[in-house]
Amino acid sequence: MDGGSARTNTLVSARGVSKTYTAANRQPVLALSDVDLDVAQGEIVALIGPSGCGKSTLLRMIAGLDNDYDGELSWTRAPRPGKDIGFVFQEPALLPWRTVERNVSMGLEAQRDRSAEGKARVRNLLELVGLTEFARSFPKELSGGMRQRAAIARALAYDPQILLMDEPFGALDAITRDRLHDDLLRIWEQTHKTIVLVTHSVEEATYLADRVAVMSARPGRIKAVHQVPLDRDRTPEARRLPQFAEFSGMLRQELQ
Numbered sequence: 001m002d003g004g005s006a007r008t009n010t011l012v013s014a015r016g017v018s019k020t021y022t023a024a025n026r027q028p029v030l031a032l033s034d035v036d037l038d039v040a041q042g043e044i045v046a047l048i049g050p051s052g053c054g055k056s057t058l059l060r061m062i063a064g065l066d067n068d069y070d071g072e073l074s075w076t077r078a079p080r081p082g083k084d085i086g087f088v089f090q091e092p093a094l095l096p097w098r099t100v101e102r103n104v105s106m107g108l109e110a111q112r113d114r115s116a117e118g119k120a121r122v123r124n125l126l127e128l129v130g131l132t133e134f135a136r137s138f139p140k141e142l143s144g145g146m147r148q149r150a151a152i153a154r155a156l157a158y159d160p161q162i163l164l165m166d167e168p169f170g171a172l173d174a175i176t177r178d179r180l181h182d183d184l185l186r187i188w189e190q191t192h193k194t195i196v197l198v199t200h201s202v203e204e205a206t207y208l209a210d211r212v213a214v215m216s217a218r219p220g221r222i223k224a225v226h227q228v229p230l231d232r233d234r235t236p237e238a239r240r241l242p243q244f245a246e247f248s249g250m251l252r253q254e255l256q
């Protein structure tokens with residue numbers, strides 16, 4: 001399937017996107033070459049590819065953190081600056097001197113939003129990620145998984161159009177990671193957020209995504225985009241289905 005073929009309810013499209021960095025020795029490094037990708041409203045797209053193929057680079061461009069590229073990134077509805085794009089990194093990067101609640105409300109505070117609506121939103125988000133009881137705790141009092149859930153709540157604070165996640169579960173142990181996968185699916189069920197997820201794990205991509213975009217080694221291109229052959233309503237049993245193993249096996253092979 002062609003990742004660039006027009007989708008009915010596209011939120012963001014990349015067309016012919018290429019990126020060249022200048023390395024420390026002043027040599028050009030072609031990181032992305034001619035990337036075409038459509039992301040539809042409300043879908044979860046996983047980006048997988050060999051290390052250094054430009055996954056984070058593409059995510060940073062979609063986030064508007066890097067505007068120095070060739071080609072075109074277009075939005076159906078222009079994102080509100082600083083609000084419409086939620087970013088979750090591998091490390092939750094919470095401020096240690098702020099409580100969980102005040103980490104989640106950080107963006108709202110920066111915009112001087114002290115509205116009752118803003119406060120209710122933070123409460124709802126803490127509930128959504130299961131951290132209501134820990135609202136007044138400090139990051140060091142939380143487990144790694146809880147910290148990452150707080151980071152997800154913080155990224156959702158503005159009700160962004162899109163959630164960009166760069167290996168968000170990469171630093172967690174396997175059991176916590178599986179739990180967070182189900183948390184993310186539950187959050188998706190309640191919010192129907194569009195999510196672009198960078199991962200190294202073909203199983204994570206299979207379990208979470210609607211479609212998986214496979215990138216080639218640097219310079220990164222989209223090699224193929226595959227629809228995940230599982231119902232959207234996923235439970236841990238899905239991991240044991242034959243089509244799960246088959247699909248993730250196919251992705252693994254495509255990465256070689």
Ligand SMILES: Nc1ncnc2c1ncn2[C@@H]1O[C@H](COP(=O)(O)OP(=O)(O)OP(=O)(O)O)[C@@H](O)[C@H]1O
Binds near residue numbers: 024031049218
């Ligand atoms: N600021 C930079 N200056 C020079 N080269 C860079 C810079 N950032 C990234 N690169 C290069 O661009 C390429 C793509 O990097 P990027 O981090 O996007 O890859 P990735 O697929 O996310 O990697 P990984 O899976 O290892 O996290 C790499 O070769 C990297 O060395």
